[in-house]
Amino acid sequence: MNCSFCGKEIPRGTEVIFVNKRGKALYFCSSKCDKNMIKLGRKPREIKWTQAYKEEKDIRIKGIPAVAVKEKAPEKEIKKEAAPLEEKKPVAPKKAAAAKESGEEKKEPKEPKKESRKEIKTAKK
Numbered sequence: 001m002n003c004s005f006c007g008k009e010i011p012r013g014t015e016v017i018f019v020n021k022r023g024k025a026l027y028f029c030s031s032k033c034d035k036n037m038i039k040l041g042r043k044p045r046e047i048k049w050t051q052a053y054k055e056e057k058d059i060r061i062k063g064i065p066a067v068a069v070k071e072k073a074p075e076k077e078i079k080k081e082a083a084p085l086e087e088k089k090p091v092a093p094k095k096a097a098a099a100k101e102s103g104e105e106k107k108e109p110k111e112p113k114k115e116s117r118k119e120i121k122t123a124k125k
Helices: 031-039 051-062 091-102 117-124
Strands: 016-019 025-028
Touching: 016 031, 025 031
Parallel strands: none
Antiparallel strands: 016 025
């Protein structure tokens, strides 16, 4: 059995068991681990002397998982027939450029201005 905080192997019969409200049992090898996790609320991957920190550090340095390195099976290559590519003409930019050159600008309808509370109060009086 391993310590829930530091990851060290715990000799049988020497562990401290903490059961939280949800029923999850946490096993600790020492009061140091117990206090760090329960009382102080520290995360094991942020404390330098824990196994979780050392694994995290290996991942950061090497860029690959230290514990679980699995070889991937070769993926099957799927051949897709390439469809003939047609040239797509950008429609919107040319229309906008043509409208600017001819002096015509397309105006979007503006939303009606909402009355402020002050205007509503003065209108009611």
